[in-house]
Structure formats: structure tokens, C-alpha cells
Amino acid sequence: MAKEILYLKIANIIEEQIFSETLKIGDKLPSIRALQKLHDVSLNTIKQSFLELESKSLIESRPKSGFYVSKTSNRKLLIPSMNKLKLSEQKTTSEDLITKVFDSLSDKDITRFSIGVPDPSLLPIAKLNKGLAKVVRNLAESGTSYEPVQGSANLRRNVAKWAIVLEGKLTEDDFVTTSGAMNAIFNCLMAVTKRGDTIAIESPVYFGIIQVAQNMGLNIIELPTHPTTGVDLEALKKVIHKVDVCCFMSNFSNPLGSLMPDQNKKELVELLTYHNVPLIEDDLYGNLFFGTVRPKPCKYYDEAGIVMWCGSVSKTLAPGYRVGWVAPGKFKDKIIRQKMAHTVCMPSLYQEVIADFLEHGRYDHHLRNLRSTLYTNSLHFQRTIEDHFPENTKISQPQGGSFLWLELDKSIDTAVLYDKAIQQKIGFAPGRIFTQHDQYNNCMRLNFGLEWKEKVELDLKRLGQLVKNSL
Template structure:
């Protein structure tokens, strides 16, 4: 999108926003169709769609299938955003493994509120099946032979191409494939730390990353993090300056579970601080392709000139969770990461990597992502309204601009571990807040997955959760 078109779509969106906020356009009013908006402003359909996406991201309008866009803004139905987290400044162990195992009990049984994976119905399964069949025909030995340690070349070339807008100059030789993003993070941590070292992370943070750190014998220093803007840079610098952190692990774009997104300025500053104190920055960028605005947010890797950032990603949150296809561009640590992969894995699964490489090559991935983003943005708005309608008064919720998870903070007297047990009795699962920390905090919080097909059943589950919480 050109700078002129970018300015035009913001102007259109701002004009409609003002009419909504001053009640000229009221809740439930239908907005002009995309074609009418194009005619009114003399713009392309992409520009008109970007304007509506901007309004969706602010929870002002909503799409309705086969009908169009409608005003959905009601000030009383938008939960307040939680405040900056305040974890202890002492690194620790102590993950609640029982709660984690209960959440993982849903693995393999389809999408649920508990797991941050998209519903199968949102994925292009038929096209992926065709890509798999083609891979068996094109691969040497039909895919039964070992691939290179670096991974499938076709996939690595497509990852480098996909990353071009945010990281010019990235070569396929800079990329190593892995079995999903968590596997990439594992290789990175093993490459840059030793047992007993401390890793700085956001708080709250994905329980998968906490489990990984504990399995590797690492301590975790949890950093204050805001649900909108991400990690607190003052705390980040303090951890690097005093030498307590030997590495950092950040999810700069649409973090799990908060959904926060660091500004470009903060990402650039985080990379500069990592260089200044010579502390590797491992970046989990697995959710960045699910953005609700007009463009993909840049990664920390975009600002990395010295190779201090180890950039990790996968298609597990967007395309094919079960394929376990991920990657890392480890910068100056390439040889160490490659050695870890050789020791622990030797080679990846050639067939699934070839299939994903082919899918990226044909342009199908971007077409799929456009539809997925649209659906998830609408879901996020629906979840927010349901939380306002059904959950206890005073409940707060994050307002992510991408990704597929929502962080909910209930009134303080409600223990979500207890709530989880009651919900399981109703065949409803979510991720309790205390599994996103190694400390004694977030007892009244939960993470919800909105990567589902919105239906009466989905709304009914949220309503039941709210009723159970209100009964405390």
C-alpha cells in the first residue's frame, strides 16, 4: 500500500469513527458496502477494506457474513484493559504442572477455549492434502530419505522471501527449519545458555516457554508487561545491565497470552540494548501474520544489524498445527543452533516441509491469511462483547490487534483454578492464569482462545463461564 493510500484509508476510518463516537451512527446501523465506500471516496476496494479493518480493530464495527458491516460500538460493552503486570524481580522456578496437564488434555480433540490453536474448519485442509500428495511425487525417494540438517531448501527459500518486507537481505542460508516454533526456541536456548542461567521473559508468558526453560535447567526472570504495548523497557534494560539475564525471550508481536504488540520504537530499542550488553534476544514471532491492521508489524529482527536476534516462527498458529513446521534465523549463532539440531533431531520431516514450502510458493498462504484475519478479528470483538454481557462486573480483558488469544482478569476474589475445575464439569476448558507464571500471581486471570468458529455453542460456553464466575 502506497503512503497516499495509507493516509486515505486512515482518513476514511477516522471520519466514520467520529460519526460513531458522536452517535450520528448508532449501534446496529449498517455501514456502506465496500463498493459504495469506493464510489464515495474514489478509492480502491483494498483501501476501503483497510479502513473497515482499522475500525474493526478498535471494536467499533463488526462484519456479518453475507450482510456487510455494522456499528457495534457501545461504551458499556467494551471491557477495560488490564494494567501493567508487576511480577517479582527475582528469578524463579515453580510451574503448576497439574494445571498445565489438564489444559493439554484437550490436545488432539479439536479446538477449545484452552489451547491457542485455530479450529480445523478455519484451515485449508483440502489444499494442504494436495500439497502433501505433490510433495511425495517431487521429493527424492518420495520423502522417505533424510533431508539436509538445515532443512528443506524449498521451504527455507520461501521463508526468506516471505520475510523480505521486514528483513531485506535475509537469505535461505540464514534459515534453519525446526519441528514447530517451540522446537526452534529450544535450540536457541540451548545454543546461548547453560544450566543455571537466567532468561528474561515477559510476564505473563506462554506456559510452553516456561516448561521449556525449566526442562533446560534455566531460571526465569519475569518482566513487567502491558497488555497493549508489551514488555517494560526499563525493566528489560535493568535485567541486561546488571548481568542477571544471559538471554531474553520476547514475543514482540501479539504475545501469548496478553496479545500485546511492541511499538517499532520499542523493538528497535530492545535490539539496541541487547547489542549494548551483548545479550542474545530470542524472538518468538509465531503470531505476527495474524494482524488486524493494514500491514504486518515489523519484528525485532528487522532492526538487527549485528546478528544478536534469533528470530523464530512457524505455521502452527496459522496454517497447520499438526505438521510441526517451524524455523529460526539465528544470526551470529547459526552454527551453534545447527549443532543443537544435529544432536537432537538430525533432520526434519521432509514431506510436511516440502508441502508448506509449496503452499507458500503459490501464494495460497496469503489468501488464506486474509480470510483467517478477518474471522479472528470478528471473533475477538464477539468475545469482548460476551465478556461484557456475561462476566462479573469489573472484569477486564486485553484488546489485541492480532493473534488468537484474549487475556481476561476477573475480580480479585475469583480463583480461576477453582473456576477451571467447575468449568471442566460442564465440558468447558480454558487456561487458568497461574500457569503463565512461575510466581504466585494471576490467580484471578485466564486465557481464552478465539481461534474458533463462532457459533451458538461458543457463545453458550462463554455465557456458562461467566455465570460460574458470577456465582463465586
């Protein structure tokens, strides 16, 4: 613990020097060895300090040269604004707009800033194919038999092993496998709500959460959410007496990319435990952190079993495999009974392929490469947006995940802009689809989980020009 505090202390000293402009943009930082001697600490402590500063986009590494104060340390653009709590406003649907965005995915010529999955070039497809062949050879009846309702024991064991952020609090018996994270969330809602109940969610929020809640006849309260620190707990406290269940993405939310501080997570779990309100925690992006350590989920602070921790490999490994899971706490038996009634069991094959990859495919190595690429991409995107979008553009600064949230001039309707962009083979997700209210019409979500190449950069610049032409 002392070591952790020490590296953060050194990082904070350098951060203060950057913000006071003692260290200016482009300045070279002292070498790792020089800082080690200055602070009388280990080389590893200084390296951790530098990683922390890199995760905040304050410094950048230049090969064979050292570390420099990053251009994004003094960003020209502000972060997006936070909305206000809306309880009585007219609710509308954006189904047609969502359908339009998804229909565009069939055109392979469109640059997909719109879709929330990593580019195939960033995934270990050859290794997964090898694993598939291996599993077909070794699995009993080549995977044609029924498996236990709770899911592949091999997959659950490996997921539990990978959940080291929970420090051994979960075992394979605590997990139930699902068809991706959305299926996990649906099962959780089925277990703890009935038609007419009220769900509290972030705002803006992934549109799939709104769709499933509306289809289940739930009332939705959208809580103000800060682009950096996540859901506003004070707003939640005001409406907690009306809420039957919460569904939050505490680590690198979609679409904002916000990261809830540990203290907020702890306070949130204590609040919900006191009021006996279940929390469905969507932790899809938790492994895509840009800092030194994976952030803890809310599940870490759960003593009463009220947190239903959902995850999958859709954003890190294999979107189309639809392999997900949930650690449902005290609702496990109900989830298993529901799964039995709805699907009997999951297909064995892809679960075993993912289990094999987690165990033998060097998942940690793949994640390190993916995180590094996504972090570099986020910097490329932010710089290009600063240089080619209007000066009053507001842009999020995520510390992980794969999304940027842009707030444009109030005069711009991104649903109209979307039609113009698609004509030029550029896709993005209009802000209106991330809410049930008439808001975020001047916002957009961009996925930076693409291979950064000349065409992607050019299309991002062209999108900026389209925004300027719309003013």
C-alpha cells in the same frame, strides 16, 4: 509513505468522533464514496481507513448496508491490569495444573477454549492432503532419505519468500528448519545460554517458555507486560545488567495478545544490541493480524545479527506437522551444529508439503480467510463476555492472534473454577500456568480460534454463569 499517513489521518478523525460521541454506537458512517469526495482521496485510501478502524473493533460492516459504529467501540469492560516487576518473590511450579489442562484434550466432547491451536474446520486439510500425496509421488525415495542438516532448501526458500515483511533482508540461507517453534526456541537457548544464566521474558507468558527455561537451569525474570503494547521497556532497562538473553513475542503475544509498537521494537533492538544481549523472537502469530498490514518483527531492525527470529505453521496451517524455522542471525552455525548433534536432520515429508502449500496452495488466500474468521470470532467472544460475565471482568482487546485474556474478581481462583468447568465439558487455560510466581490466580486465557456456532456460544455463556456463581 504519504498515502499510509493519509489513511491513518482519516481513520484518526473518525476515531475521535467516535470517542467524543459525535458518532454514537449504531450510527451509520458516511459511504466510502462520500468520504472519498469529502477528503479528495482515492477509494482505496478510505477502504484502508475503514480496515484500520475495523481492526480496532471501532466499526463493523453490515452486508449490503454499510459501516456502523461498533458496540465494542464503547466497551463496558476495562482492559486487564499490568503486573509489577518481581525479582525476589518465591518461585513455584504449576506443572500439575498444566498436565491437567492437557489431559482434558483427549475428551472430544469438551469445548476447547483452553488449547492454543485453530479448530480443524478453519484449516485447509483437503488441500494439505492433496499436497501430501503429490509430495510422496515426486520426492526422491518418497522422503526416506536424509536431507541437509540446515533443512529443506525448498521450504527455506518459500519461507524467505513469505517473509516479505522483512523487505528482502533474508534469503533461504539465513534459515534453519526445526520441529515447530518451541524446538526453534530451545535451540536458540542452547546456543546462547548456559546453566545459571538469566532470561528475561514477558509476564504473563506462554507456559512452554517457562518450562524449557527451568529445565535448562536458567534464572527467569518476568517483565511487566501491557495488554496492548507489550513488554515494559523501562522495566527491562532496570534489570538489563542481569540479563543474558531475552525471549519475547512482539506480535500478538500469548496469552495477552499485545502488539509492541514499531518504535518500541526499534528501541528494544537498539538497547539489546548496545548491551550485546541476544533476543529470541517468537513470531508465531505475526501473520494473524486484524489490521491492514502485517506488523514488522523485531528482526526487521536487527543490524548486528542478535535477533533469532522463530516461526512455524502451527497456528496458521498444520499444528501436528511440527514444521518450524529460525533465522538465527550470527548464531546460525552454532544452531546447525547443535541440530546435527541432536537430531541429524528433520523429516523431509512434511517440510515439502508445507513448502508446496506456500508455493502453490494460495497461502495468502487461506490467511485472509483465517484472519477474517478470527477477527469476527474475537468480536463475538468479546460481546458475549460483556453480556454474560460479571461487570467487573477485565478483558484484553487483541489486534491479532487468537487469544483473549480475562481478569476476574480477585475472590475467584480460576484453578478451582477450571475443575467445575471441566465437569460441564468446558475447558479454558487458568492464569496461574502463565507465570512462575503466585499471581494471575483470578485470570484465564480463552482461545477464540474455534468455529463460532451455537454450542460454542452457549458454553461461553455457561462459563460466564459459572464465574458469577463463584462470586
